[in-house]
Amino acid sequence: MSNYDKYEAVIGLEVHAQLLTQSKLFCGDSAAFGAAPNTHISEITLAYPGTLPKLNKEAATLAIRLGLACNCRIERKNYFARKNYFYPDLPKGYQVSQHTTPICVGGHVGIQTATGERNIILNRIHIEEDAGKSIHDADENYTCVDYNRAGVPLVEIVTEPDMHNADEAYAYITELRKLVRYLDVCDGNMEEGSLRCDANVSIRLKGEKNLGIKVEVKNLNSIRNVKKAIEYEIKRMIDIVESGGTIIQQTRSFDAATDTTFAMRDKEEANDYRYFADPDLPPFIITEAEINSIRNAMPALPNALKEKYKTQYGLTEYDASVITDDKETITYYEAIIKECNHYKAAANWLLGPVKSYCNDKGITAAAFPLSAKALASLIQLVEDGQCSFSVASSRLLQAMLETGKTDALAVATTLNLLQNSDGDAIAAWVDEVINNMPDKVAEYRKGKKGLIGLFMGEVKKISKGKADPKMTTQLLTEKLNEKN
Amino acid sequence: MEVTDQLVNNLANLARLRFDDAERTAIKSDLQKMIAFVEQLQQVNTSQTAPLMHMGDAINAYRQDIVKGSMDKTTALQNAPLANNDYFKVPKVIKK
Numbered sequence: 001m002s003n004y005d006k007y008e009a010v011i012g013l014e015v016h017a018q019l020l021t022q023s024k025l026f027c028g029d030s031a032a033f034g035a036a037p038n039t040h041i042s043e044i045t046l047a048y049p050g051t052l053p054k055l056n057k058e059a060a061t062l063a064i065r066l067g068l069a070c071n072c073r074i075e076r077k078n079y080f081a082r083k084n085y086f087y088p089d090l091p092k093g094y095q096v097s098q099h100t101t102p103i104c105v106g107g108h109v110g111i112q113t114a115t116g117e118r119n120i121i122l123n124r125i126h127i128e129e130d131a132g133k134s135i136h137d138a139d140e141n142y143t144c145v146d147y148n149r150a151g152v153p154l155v156e157i158v159t160e161p162d163m164h165n166a167d168e169a170y171a172y173i174t175e176l177r178k179l180v181r182y183l184d185v186c187d188g189n190m191e192e193g194s195l196r197c198d199a200n201v202s203i204r205l206k207g208e209k210n211l212g213i214k215v216e217v218k219n220l221n222s223i224r225n226v227k228k229a230i231e232y233e234i235k236r237m238i239d240i241v242e243s244g245g246t247i248i249q250q251t252r253s254f255d256a257a258t259d260t261t262f263a264m265r266d267k268e269e270a271n272d273y274r275y276f277a278d279p280d281l282p283p284f285i286i287t288e289a290e291i292n293s294i295r296n297a298m299p300a301l302p303n304a305l306k307e308k309y310k311t312q313y314g315l316t317e318y319d320a321s322v323i324t325d326d327k328e329t330i331t332y333y334e335a336i337i338k339e340c341n342h343y344k345a346a347a348n349w350l351l352g353p354v355k356s357y358c359n360d361k362g363i364t365a366a367a368f369p370l371s372a373k374a375l376a377s378l379i380q381l382v383e384d385g386q387c388s389f390s391v392a393s394s395r396l397l398q399a400m401l402e403t404g405k406t407d408a409l410a411v412a413t414t415l416n417l418l419q420n421s422d423g424d425a426i427a428a429w430v431d432e433v434i435n436n437m438p439d440k441v442a443e444y445r446k447g448k449k450g451l452i453g454l455f456m457g458e459v460k461k462i463s464k465g466k467a468d469p470k471m472t473t474q475l476l477t478e479k480l481n482e483k484n
Numbered sequence: 485m486e487v488t489d490q491l492v493n494n495l496a497n498l499a500r501l502r503f504d505d506a507e508r509t510a511i512k513s514d515l516q517k518m519i520a521f522v523e524q525l526q527q528v529n530t531s532q533t534a535p536l537m538h539m540g541d542a543i544n545a546y547r548q549d550i551v552k553g554s555m556d557k558t559t560a561l562q563n564a565p566l567a568n569n570d571y572f573k574v575p576k577v578i579k580k
Contacts, residue, residue, distance in 0.1 A: 021549045028552025037570045038561065042554050058549035079537060086500055088574040134577065144571035272498060282542040 002242035017186035018194040025153035026053030037146035047092040067104030102126035111171040313343035328366040339376030374406035
C-alpha cells in the first residue's frame with residue numbers, strides 16, 4: 001500500500017483551441033468542421049511550390065482578445081517560425097508556429113476549487129496552424145489523410161507547472177473553456193476536437209523543489225477525462241516509486257473505456273525541429289491602438305460581472321455564479337436589468353421559473369421564448385404589488401408563454417389575475433375570515449400570534465390570490481387586535 | 485566544428501536522405517568545407533548587432549478573414565502518388 005500523502009503532484013496543461021475564424025490561418029480555405037474529406041484544401045494548404053501564405057488578421061485579433069482576458073502581456077513584434085519535421089498529416093514538412101515570440105506572454109486564469117480561489121499562472125499563448133487528420137482504420141494497408149484541418153488556426157495555451165491535483169486541472173480547463181466560449185474565440189467543443197488538452201504530470205516528495213520526470217498524457221477529449229487521466233497517472237507514478245521502480249519519460253494515451261492510461265511511446269531521440277523564421281511570412285507588429293480597440297470591443301468578463309452582481313446588485317455568491325456560468329444566461333440577465341432595476345428579483349426569476357422551463361425543454365436561456373422586456377414587465381408587476389409571485393410565476397407566466405403576449409399587465413388584466421389593493425374589498429375578505437373562524441380568533445387573542453399565517457392563507461384562498469399581502473396583513477392585524 | 489559520421493547520419497535522417505559509405509565520405513568532406521566557410525563569420529563581433537530575422541522590410545502582410553473557396557477534390561487528389569476517391573493514402577503510420 002503506497003503512502004500517497006508523502007507526494008505532491010505537479011501538473012501543467014497545454015490546451016489547443018481552434019480559433020473561430022471563417023477561413024484558415026494563411027489562406028482562404030474554409031476552416032469549418034465536418035465537411036466532406038479533402039474539400040477545404042487549396043494550393044497553399046497542399047504546400048504547392050511557389051505559393052505564398054498570408055496571415056489571417058482575425059486570428060491575431062482573437063488571440064489578443066484571449067490574451068487580454070487572461071491578463072497576458074501582448075507581444076508587439078511577432079513573427080512565425082517553421083518547426084521542421086516529417087509527418088504525413090503535415091503537407092509542407094513543417095508546421096508554422098510562433099516558437100520564439102508567442103503573441104501573449106505570462107498571464108493567469110482564476111479558478112475556484114473546494115479549497116478556495118487562486119490563479120493558475122500561464123506561460124504563454126501562441127498562434128499556430130493545425131495539421132491534417134490521419135485515419136488509420138479505413139484502409140488495411142494504408143493510412144488515409146484528410147487535409148481539411150491542415151492550416152486551420154489554433155492557439156496553444158500553455159500553463160506553468162502550477163497545478164497540484166486533478167481538481168485544479170478540472171477547474172482550470174472548465175474556466176478556460178467558459179472563457180474562450182464567452183469571448184467567441186473558440187467554440188470549446190472537445191468532442192469535435194476544437195478544444196484539445198494534453199497534460200504534463202510529474203510527482204515529487206512534498207517539500208522538494210525540483211520537478212520529477214514528467215509524463216505527457218494525450219487524447220483527453222472531455223473535461224472529465226482530463227481529471228480521470230490525471231488522477232490515474234498520479235496514482236500510477238506514486239505506486240511505481242513506492243515499489244522501488246523508476247518513472248520513465250513517456251507519452252501516454254488515455255483510454256476512456258477503462259479510465260487508465262497506456263504508453264504510446266517512450267521519449268524518442270531528442271527531437272530536432274530546426275526552428276527558423278519563416279521567410280514567406282513577414283513579421284506583424286501589434287500597435288497600442290490595435291490592442292486598445294480589441295480591449296474596448298470586449299464584453300465584461302464573467303468574473304468581473306460576478307463581482308459586480310455581488311457587490312453592486314446584492315446577489316448571493318451562488319446566484320451570481322450560476323448567472324455568470326454561461327454566456328446565454330449573462331446576456332439574458334443583462335437584458336432584463338436594462339428594462340427594470342429589480343436585480344435580485346430578476347435573478348430569482350431567471351434561476352427559478354425561467355431556468356426550470358429551460359431545463360424542462362432542454363434549451364438555453366437564449367432560446368427562452370419570452371423576451372427580456374416581456375419578462376421585465378412581469379417582474380415589475382410583482383414588484384409593484386399588483387400580482388403575487390406565486391400567481392405570476394405559475395399562471396401569468398404560463399399564459400404569456402402560451403399566447404406569446406408580452407405585456408404582463410394586459411395579460412393579467414384580461415385573466416383577472418391582478419391583486420386587489422382596494423381596501424374595501426380586502427376588508428370584506430378579512431371580515432369574512434374572522435367571522436368564519438371564531439375559535440381561532442379567540443386563540444389568537446389569547447396570545448397564539450402564529451395563527452396570523454393561517455388567517456393570511458384563508459384570505460388568500462377566498463380572494464383567489466388577489467389580495468395584496470401587505471395590506472391584508474395590516475388589516476388582519478388591526479381587526480384581530482381592535483376588540484382586544 | 486568537426487563533421488563526424490554521426491553528424492552526417494543524423495542530418496541524413498532529419499532530411500530523409502540515404503547515403504552509402506562512399507557518398508557519406510564525400511558529403512562529409514563537402515560539409516566540412518561548407519561549415520569552415522561559414523565559421524569565418526563567427527570571427528565578426530556581433531554583440532551590438534540585432535539578429536536579422538527577415539530579409540525584406542515588409543511587415544503586416546495581412547489578409548481579411550474571407551473564405552475564398554477551395555479546389556475540387558478530384559483536382560486535389562489527381563497528383564497524389566496514391567489516393568482513393570476521398571483521401572490521400574500514405575504508408576501506414578503509427579497512431580499518434
